[in-house]
Amino acid sequence: MNEQLDAERQRICQVLADSDCLVNEAAVNQAFDQLAQAITNDLASAMPVVYCVMNGGLFATAELLKRLSFPLEVDYMQASRYRRQTTGGELNWRVSPEISMQGRHVLIVDDILDEGATLAAILDHCRAQGAIDVRCAVLVDKVHDRKAMPGFKANYTGLEVEDRYLFGCGMDYQGYLRNLPAIYAPKGL
Numbered sequence: 001m002n003e004q005l006d007a008e009r010q011r012i013c014q015v016l017a018d019s020d021c022l023v024n025e026a027a028v029n030q031a032f033d034q035l036a037q038a039i040t041n042d043l044a045s046a047m048p049v050v051y052c053v054m055n056g057g058l059f060a061t062a063e064l065l066k067r068l069s070f071p072l073e074v075d076y077m078q079a080s081r082y083r084r085q086t087t088g089g090e091l092n093w094r095v096s097p098e099i100s101m102q103g104r105h106v107l108i109v110d111d112i113l114d115e116g117a118t119l120a121a122i123l124d125h126c127r128a129q130g131a132i133d134v135r136c137a138v139l140v141d142k143v144h145d146r147k148a149m150p151g152f153k154a155n156y157t158g159l160e161v162e163d164r165y166l167f168g169c170g171m172d173y174q175g176y177l178r179n180l181p182a183i184y185a186p187k188g189l
């Protein structure tokens with residue numbers, strides 16, 4: 001490995017070592033079980049299309065899909081407004097989905113609802129594309145009063161977590177650590 005990459009590896013390992021674990025793996029799995037049950041109750045007969053919001057939604061989508069045992073289709077979209085930063089900016093659409101939403105029940109899956117601007121824009125987009133029913137599921141809703149629309153909530157929320165910069169379970173720290181099966185926050189952030 002080149003020296004620069006190894007220094008990066010050591011820096012990221014140090015961030016993880018210095019972080020607080022806010023939600024452990026068992027609690028994350030329990031949250032996914034509950035989310036999947038609620039989604040099953042509502043959508044088992046609806047032949048929905050499940051859209052993963054890349055990249056953060058990849059982990060939650062995979063965890064949910066293996067718990068959903070009814071017919072559905074899967075696609076993805078990519079819209080990002082953080083780009084490895086810890087504060088959000090303009091929403092940047094990178095990839096639009098392929099499967100049409102026209103006349104379909106749609107379930108959007110993402111890792112986190114923070115200020116909610118990303119999900120609000122995606123939901124508007126889905127309605128404009130002709131979906132008859134648009135729902136969203138997030139693993140985490142961050143608790144603060146800076147929501148883009150006051151009181152904005154996902155239809156399905158796995159966990160409410162305190163207002164810190166989170167990583168793990170799909171959420172990145174500077175592009176890394178999305179793969180961790182628990183939720184962490186760096187000290188001081």
Ligand SMILES: O=P(O)(O)OC[C@H]1O[C@H](OP(=O)(O)OP(=O)(O)O)[C@H](O)[C@@H]1O
Pocket residue numbers: 053054055056057079080081082083084088110111112113114115116117118119171172
């Ligand atoms: O509620 P908001 O304040 O809008 O933030 C939530 C969004 O931020 C993250 O995406 P990000 O833009 O970091 O891209 P990523 O999925 O590639 O990490 C996350 O995956 C959500 O999509």
Ligand SMILES: Nc1nc2[nH]cnc2c(=O)[nH]1
Pocket residue numbers: 082112114115164165166167171172173
């Ligand atoms: N990784 C990460 N991405 C986010 N996007 C919006 N809020 C967050 C957060 O707390 N962590």
